[in-house]
Amino acid sequence: MTRDGTPWAREIAVVAFAQTGHRRTSDELSEVEMLMPVLHDVLAQTGLRTADIGFTCSGSSDYLAGRAFSFTLALDGVGAWPPISESHVEMDGAWALYEAWTKLLTGDADTALVYAYGKSSPGSVRDVLTRQLDPYYLAPLWPDSVALAALQAQALIDAGETDESALAGIAARNREAAAANPHAQLRGPVPPGDYLVRPLRTGDCPPIGDGAAAVILAAGERARELCARPAWIRGVDHRIEAHAPGVRDLTDAPSARLAAERAGAFERPVDTAELHAPFTAQEVILRKALRLDAGVTVNPSGGALAANPVMATGLIRIGEAAARIHRGDSDRALAHATSGPCLQQNLVAVLEGDPR
Amino acid sequence: MSKEPVAVTGIGQTRHVAARRDVSIAGLVREAARRALDDAELTWSDIDAVVIGKAPDFFEGVMMPELYLADALGAVGKPMLRVHTAGSVGGSTALVAANLVAARVHGTVLTLAYEKQSESNAMWGLSLPIPFQQPLLAGAGGFFAPHVRAYVRRSGAPDTIGSLVAYKDRRNALKNPYAHLHEHDITLEKVQSSPMLWDPIRYSETCPSSDGACAMVLTDRAGAARSPRPPAWLLGGAMRSEPTLFAGKDFVSPQAGKDCAADVYRQAGIADPRRDIDAVEMYVPFSWYEPMWLENLGFAEEGEGWKLTESGVTELDGDLPVNMSGGVLSTNPIGASGMIRFAEAALQVRGQAGEHQVEGARRVLGHAYGGGSQFFSMWLVGDRPPTS
Numbered sequence: 001m002t003r004d005g006t007p008w009a010r011e012i013a014v015v016a017f018a019q020t021g022h023r024r025t026s027d028e029l030s031e032v033e034m035l036m037p038v039l040h041d042v043l044a045q046t047g048l049r050t051a052d053i054g055f056t057c058s059g060s061s062d063y064l065a066g067r068a069f070s071f072t073l074a075l076d077g078v079g080a081w082p083p084i085s086e087s088h089v090e091m092d093g094a095w096a097l098y099e100a101w102t103k104l105l106t107g108d109a110d111t112a113l114v115y116a117y118g119k120s121s122p123g124s125v126r127d128v129l130t131r132q133l134d135p136y137y138l139a140p141l142w143p144d145s146v147a148l149a150a151l152q153a154q155a156l157i158d159a160g161e162t163d164e165s166a167l168a169g170i171a172a173r174n175r176e177a178a179a180a181n182p183h184a185q186l187r188g189p190v191p192p193g194d195y196l197v198r199p200l201r202t203g204d205c206p207p208i209g210d211g212a213a214a215v216i217l218a219a220g221e222r223a224r225e226l227c228a229r230p231a232w233i234r235g236v237d238h239r240i241e242a243h244a245p246g247v248r249d250l251t252d253a254p255s256a257r258l259a260a261e262r263a264g265a266f267e268r269p270v271d272t273a274e275l276h277a278p279f280t281a282q283e284v285i286l287r288k289a290l291r292l293d294a295g296v297t298v299n300p301s302g303g304a305l306a307a308n309p310v311m312a313t314g315l316i317r318i319g320e321a322a323a324r325i326h327r328g329d330s331d332r333a334l335a336h337a338t339s340g341p342c343l344q345q346n347l348v349a350v351l352e353g354d355p356r
Numbered sequence: 357m358s359k360e361p362v363a364v365t366g367i368g369q370t371r372h373v374a375a376r377r378d379v380s381i382a383g384l385v386r387e388a389a390r391r392a393l394d395d396a397e398l399t400w401s402d403i404d405a406v407v408i409g410k411a412p413d414f415f416e417g418v419m420m421p422e423l424y425l426a427d428a429l430g431a432v433g434k435p436m437l438r439v440h441t442a443g444s445v446g447g448s449t450a451l452v453a454a455n456l457v458a459a460r461v462h463g464t465v466l467t468l469a470y471e472k473q474s475e476s477n478a479m480w481g482l483s484l485p486i487p488f489q490q491p492l493l494a495g496a497g498g499f500f501a502p503h504v505r506a507y508v509r510r511s512g513a514p515d516t517i518g519s520l521v522a523y524k525d526r527r528n529a530l531k532n533p534y535a536h537l538h539e540h541d542i543t544l545e546k547v548q549s550s551p552m553l554w555d556p557i558r559y560s561e562t563c564p565s566s567d568g569a570c571a572m573v574l575t576d577r578a579g580a581a582r583s584p585r586p587p588a589w590l591l592g593g594a595m596r597s598e599p600t601l602f603a604g605k606d607f608v609s610p611q612a613g614k615d616c617a618a619d620v621y622r623q624a625g626i627a628d629p630r631r632d633i634d635a636v637e638m639y640v641p642f643s644w645y646e647p648m649w650l651e652n653l654g655f656a657e658e659g660e661g662w663k664l665t666e667s668g669v670t671e672l673d674g675d676l677p678v679n680m681s682g683g684v685l686s687t688n689p690i691g692a693s694g695m696i697r698f699a700e701a702a703l704q705v706r707g708q709a710g711e712h713q714v715e716g717a718r719r720v721l722g723h724a725y726g727g728g729s730q731f732f733s734m735w736l737v738g739d740r741p742p743t744s
Contacts, residue, residue, distance in 0.1 A: 002460040003404070009460065056597075062440075063419040068412035068481055069442050072727050075599050083612035085619075086597035086731075087448055090413065090420055090440035099437065099452055105459035106359050131419040136380060139418075240426045240436040258433065340423040345436070 001235065001264065012104045013223040013230030014351065015216050016045040017319030017326075022185040022211035022307035025121040031065065032077040035117050035212045039077055042113070042214045046226040050079045053216075054109025056086040057100040059093035059116040060311050063128055074117065085109065092116065093213060093315030094276075094337030094347050098236055100217055110222045117212035118311035125208055125310060132340060134243060146205055146279075148341045150197035152250040153281035157199060159251045161288075164199055167280040168192045171203040171305055174283075178302025185209045185307040206278040211309025213316045231322035231333075231351040235263035238337075238347035245342055253289040256336065256346035260290050263348045265334050270350070272297045272324055272333040274317035278304040282343055286336060290348070300324065314338065318349050325353040359458040361741050363580035363587035364702040366396025366573030372536040372687045375474035376567040381416060382428035385470050388569035389429055392466065396573040397584045400430035403573075404462035409439040409449025409469040410691030411726075416475040429468065441595070443639065443726025445469060446694025447733030450572060451593045454735075457576050458590075464579050470569035471689035478565050478690060497562060497642060499728060501554035503607040504644040508556060510608060513647065513662035515556060519547040520665055521643035522561040522685055528672055529682025531711035536566045536687040561643035561685070568689035570696045577741070588702035591719065591742050592623030593735040600728040607729055613652040616732040620721070621654070624736045625743075629654045629721075633736070635677040635714045637700040638723040639693060641684045646670065649723065650678070653734075672712060680704065680712040694724030698735055705739045 002008060018041035026034055043049065056078055060071050071088045080086060085108075089095045093116020100112035120128075126144035133139040156162050171190065178184035185207045193202030216226070223230040239255035239262075242248055260266060273292050277283040283298070292298060299305075301320040304313050314337025321333035332352045339345040368391025370376070376384055385408070393399060406429050413419050422431075422438040429436070441448040446469035453467035471478075479495035508515065523544045529535035550560035580587045596616035598605070617629070626632045638649045647661035655676060656664055664670055670678035679685070681700040684693050701722035703709040714720075719738045725731060 003463050004460065006460075061419065062412050062414060068414050069727060071440070072442065072600055072730070075597060075730075080598050081602065083596045083598040083610075083615045085595055086441075087439065087452065087595055088441050090438050091422075095437060099439075099455075102452075102455045102459045102461055105461065106455055108455075128419070131413075131417065132423050134424045135416070135418045238435050239433060240422070240431050242427050242432050243424050244427075255433065339420070344423055344426075 009105055010107065010219045011232055012101055012217055012219050013232045014318065014322035015218045015223050015227035015230050016042040017215050017323050018042045019183050019213040019316055019319060020211045021183050022209045022309050024185065024209050026119060026210040031117055031119060032073055034210065035074055035077045035115060038212045038214045039115060042216045046216055048111065053111050053113045054085065055100055055103045055112040056084055057096040057112065057114050058088050059091050059096035059315065060118060061090060063131055064118045064120060064310060066122060092337050092339055093312050094318055095238065097215060097315060097318060098238060098347065101233060101236055104217060104219045110219045112217040113214065114217065114315065115212065115214040116312040116315045118309050119210040120208050120310050121210050145341065146197045146200060148245060149279040150200045151245065152342045153199050153279065155250045156281050156284060161251060162281060162284045167204050170280040170283050174299050174303050174305040177300050178306030181301050181306065183307060184302045187306065200279060204280040206304050206308035209307060209309055211307065211312055213312045213319055215315060215319050227326060229326050229328060229353050231325035231353060234350045234352050236349040237262035238345065240345040243344060250342050251285060253285050253343045253346060256286060256343065256348065257289040259346050259348040263350045265348055265350050266291060268332065270296060270332045270334045272300065272321060272330040274301060274303065274321040274335045275299055276304055276314045276317050276336050276338045278308050280305065285343065290334060314347065321351050325351055360460050360576045362454045362457045362590040363575050364572050364737065365575050365580060365583040365587045366392040366398065367699045367703055368392030368395055369534050369570040369696065369699065370568045371534050372566045372568035372689060374564065374566060376472065381418065381421065381472050382425055384472055384567065385425055385468055385569045386428045388571040389466060389468055392571035392573050398573060402464055403430060403466045405435040405456055405465050406431040407437045407439065407449055407453035407465060407467045409445040410471055411443065411445055412481060414476065414481050415478055416472050441726060441731050443690060444694050444724040444731040444733045445726065446570065446692050446696065447698050447722065447724030448595055450695055450698045451595060451733055451735065453574050454590055454593060457574050464573065464575040466571060466573055468569060468571040469692040469695035471691040472567045473565045473689060474567050497554040497557055500642055501557050503729065504556060504642065507608045507644060507648050511659040511662060517647060517662045517665055518556060518561045518643035519544060521640065521646040522547045524671055525679050525683040525685040528680055528712055529686035532681050535682040536564050557642050563641040563684045563688035566687055566689040568687065568692050570692045570699050572699055586706045586739065588705045588737040589741045591736045591738045592620040594619035595733045598730050600730050608648060609652045609658065610729045612730060613725065613732045616734050617653045620734045620736050630676065633719050633721050634717045635680060635704055636721045636723065637679055637681060637697045639684055639697055639725050640679060641688065643685060646678055653723065677714045680709060680714055694733060697724055698722035702737050705737050
């Protein structure tokens with residue numbers, strides 16, 4: 001709902017979703033080459049051409065690409081000629097989708113192409129992500145992403161909310177679900193493995209890999225023309241928390257809960273949830289914050305534990321949730337994306353199909 | 357349902373300098389944000405969402421800095437977005453924030469752009485290593501100088517035009533306490549005798565490297581009604597992008613720039629920009645871009661833009677003042693530069709530009725561009741709300 005509590009000016013839906021097969025490395029492909037098939041895929045699904053798209057928005061990171069303005073090269077893949085109405089966020093593609101959704105709400109465009117990509121393989125992504133931290137007090141210590149997630153997992157165990165065997169169960173369930181997902185990087189049984197950073201074992205951590213994803217949004221009747229069963233965005237909201245891990249309760253995700261509330265997630269139960277939880281313990285926290293009970297199908301795709309192309313993983317959650325609505329496997333789904341250390345920033349979208 | 361009208365009710369910026377060693381990055385952005393809130397007579401709790409922008413993360417060495425800046429910008433518990441569209445980002449960020457209000461997602465939004473260039477060396481940050489680019493270029497000047505030469509050849513402009521722009525902008529900056537460069541002893545001769553960096557661009561015709569931030573409070577009709585000072589109203593805003601390099605690209609007058617301006621003029625009901633727009637704050641990092649953009653934006657016929665510069669039309673007391681603030685040539689915290697242009701346009705129509713105020717400015721264009729002359733963002737603001 002709008003700030004006034006009135007319905008949105010227009011209904012907007014996800015009408016197409018595509019992703020790469022996520023892989024440990026993609027040395028033979030540039031970012032543009034990785035992205036192109038995905039863009040062609042969503043356009044083919046809708047029968048749209050680049051010139052038909054009203055607005056384009058992408059998410060990616062220069063730090064992963066290792067060069068400034070890396071997103072400019074991706075424009076070649078889009079085919080931005082004649083010139084297009086276009087924007088970019090240096091965030092996960094889920095936030096690019098958010099920007100595109102607001103653009104469509106204004107009525108300035110009826111369709112939007114949203115894409116995101118990231119190659120974690122060229123560098124050490126654990127080290128790269130330390131550069132996200134407070135540059136004066138935290139980054140100089142190089143606490144890597146796994147170490148911070150381990151602090152969070154330990155806090156959760158200390159609070160009596162989970163234990164290592166429960167975390168192993170979460171890992172196993174996600175990878176088992178991924179067996180049916182041809183795009184996933186880790187599929188089927190994966191051993192718990194050794195401790196990477198105690199209490200997290202390799203099995204509790206996401207695979208490192210490269211990948212891209214794209215979504216097409218459309219408004220109102222246009223959505224119905226382009227998709228047999230559009231995944232209507234009933235609400236989408238995102239919130240951020242304090243940055244320093246030391247001032248946060250790491251066993252909770254109040255920003256995720258608030259975003260879910262503002263997105264209308266608690267108005268009626270959802271049947272499906274796609275959670276952006278790269279580490280097993282984060283699924284425990286998100287289930288609690290988002291009030292997902294045992295009846296909800298969580299991460300039927302395998303989630304971020306099965307494929308984690310950084311910068312695209314959040315957008316993929318929205319895409320996976322939408323695709324289940326398109327296929328008739330879900331009627332009301334929640335999709336979640338996160339950014340920053342220990343779930344600092346969270347986005348929640350609520351998607352619905354037309355009644356059957 | 358039509359869009360909610362968007363008003364600018366608060367503007368704040370830092371005093372831009374080469375190096376703000378007295379503040380952290382958080383301190384820098386908070387200073388500008390605080391000033392924008394003060395201008396709007398609002399507090400942090402009045403802000404529904406924060407939208408920030410900056411150029412490449414490598415410039416400060418902080419990846420996705422919105423995470424670290426959430427506390428400093430009062431964003432905890434609120435939505436926070438980070439835009440990055442190269443040099444145009446300051447403008448794009450303001451437009452993304454404006455859309456949140458226009459779409460009625462939020463009532464009042466804080467938008468901010470910054471760069472703390474003293475944390476690194478921006479010129480080398482922009483000089484991409486092999487294998488991404490041949491080692492032929494050093495900095496943005498190396499990229500843009502050939503296109504300036506193409507303009508000079510195409511238009512037949514006298515080779516003094518660039519120095520006239522620089523001389524004007526640096527004198528305008530003397531009237532702007534926030535500008536980085538205050539060259540009190542500047543003369544045209546000094547500009548014309550400064551060292552040649554990238555022919556035909558001389559040292560005094562290039563932008564400085566600055567630390568600075570700029571912030572604005574954008575709000576809806578109800579918010580504007582509570583504004584203690586006159587608001588600026590958004591009459592039209594647009595972004596356009598085209599690829600960096602392709603056969604047939606016109607680097608002198610890119611199609612994306614023309615299309616972007618046309619979209620803004622259509623939204624604002626501008627039939628003749630030269631007649632209907634009172635002043636322009638445009639992104640001129642190298643002096644010659646003033647006449648080039650005057651043509652690209654439709655203020656002059658192709659090949660004629662330099663005549664406006666030469667005849668004094670673009671002077672502060674001219675018929676179409678350009679870069680009243682002193683422009684990018686006097687202040688360049690890269691990620692903030694686009695937003696400073698947008699903010700100056702808003703200051704002018706609010707009548708709050710101080711010594712560099714253009715009398716009777718009612719409709720002013722703010723312009724930004726980035727990348728290889730490929731990303732454009734513009735807004736036109738007025739002293740009255742949109743009629744449609």
